[in-house]
Amino acid sequence: MTTLPQTAPTAPAPTAVTPEAQRDHQRLKTTRATLLPLVNVTLNLLLVGSGGAAGLREALGGGDAFLERAAFVGVYSLGLSLTFLPLSYALGYLPDRRAGLLRLSPGKWLGKWGQRTLIGDTVSAGIYLGLNTVFRAAPTAWLPGAAGVITALLGGLALAQPWLSRRLTRIEPPKDARVERIAGEVFAQAGVRLRQVSVAHVSGDTRMSNAFVQPGPRGAELILSDTLLAGADDDALRFVIAHELAHFRRRDLWRLLGWQWLSLMTMVGAAATLLGALGGWAGLQGAGDIAAIPLLAATFMVAQKALDLLGNALKRHMEYRADADALRLTGDLDAMRRVLERLGHDNLSDPNVSRLTEVLFHDHPSTARRLAAGAAVLTGRA
Numbered sequence: 001m002t003t004l005p006q007t008a009p010t011a012p013a014p015t016a017v018t019p020e021a022q023r024d025h026q027r028l029k030t031t032r033a034t035l036l037p038l039v040n041v042t043l044n045l046l047l048v049g050s051g052g053a054a055g056l057r058e059a060l061g062g063g064d065a066f067l068e069r070a071a072f073v074g075v076y077s078l079g080l081s082l083t084f085l086p087l088s089y090a091l092g093y094l095p096d097r098r099a100g101l102l103r104l105s106p107g108k109w110l111g112k113w114g115q116r117t118l119i120g121d122t123v124s125a126g127i128y129l130g131l132n133t134v135f136r137a138a139p140t141a142w143l144p145g146a147a148g149v150i151t152a153l154l155g156g157l158a159l160a161q162p163w164l165s166r167r168l169t170r171i172e173p174p175k176d177a178r179v180e181r182i183a184g185e186v187f188a189q190a191g192v193r194l195r196q197v198s199v200a201h202v203s204g205d206t207r208m209s210n211a212f213v214q215p216g217p218r219g220a221e222l223i224l225s226d227t228l229l230a231g232a233d234d235d236a237l238r239f240v241i242a243h244e245l246a247h248f249r250r251r252d253l254w255r256l257l258g259w260q261w262l263s264l265m266t267m268v269g270a271a272a273t274l275l276g277a278l279g280g281w282a283g284l285q286g287a288g289d290i291a292a293i294p295l296l297a298a299t300f301m302v303a304q305k306a307l308d309l310l311g312n313a314l315k316r317h318m319e320y321r322a323d324a325d326a327l328r329l330t331g332d333l334d335a336m337r338r339v340l341e342r343l344g345h346d347n348l349s350d351p352n353v354s355r356l357t358e359v360l361f362h363d364h365p366s367t368a369r370r371l372a373a374g375a376a377v378l379t380g381r382a
């Protein structure tokens, strides 16, 4: 692996990548995936149960006017994000930086956190306000309105995503001809038109790798992170590109969008049922009360975690299928092994994670299971 410049001169030496370090990091990720949603749900329930949410609604004018409701959502979202900031720092930034996964200085990390929080809070505020408006206008016949809000939001996000990723990351044409040559070969072999190859410069922030085929009206754009390019030989790169191309040809992005739409509708259904049943609990005034938003958020979180079990199974299935397609194109299991081992090394993921952990938390199968499935594809057993 090439050595990349650290953003801060005081950056600690990264932890050596040993099986022990990979298992430790896996445990940390599991802790994060369990603890953060639990804290989120507890805080939201406390906020409503203590009468704090109803109090905030009154302090902001009562919630009858749209602006009063928007102010409630703004104060609530910002307050919750700020409450989570120390947790994100202690459980996210610090251990990831100690392990060498993140290269950002604390100040730069805080800047990025602010940027992402602003975008995330704006999106969730849009959902909350939209659904609140629907619940107020049609407390029992909310289905068409909710479907409209969710379709508009997911559609808007999908359209804005290419623009947004260019605001958050420096994305430029590649400097050497190698990437364009290999990408051109793989796309031509598959008979897919390649519009553009781009490199995402993330190595100043992280050592983790990423690759993606972005669909567009004028053809596909292949985006590879500079961290991936730094250490990948030609055959490894060919496998990564063939794998991402498989996701594109299978329209996995659209399938995921469809799944997200269905998940969100299910979450709204769960929230509408609960809010309707709770009536005037803790000073609430029915499902259309803006002070019920923290309860909506808590229901969303619980429903989301339950739905993730299904969604992650779907994503793992897509990964196996993209691996199989890529192997049928390249026939190179050894390149696949080098790619997965390097990703496991760089991302500090456990190559032999237990089936239970995988089912509960992971959207990618373990390296060991992917390689076994890949070998079966090449020997004609799958």
Ligand SMILES: [Zn+2]
Pocket (backbone or CB within 6 Å): 243, 247, 318, 319, 322
């Ligand atoms: Zn994939």
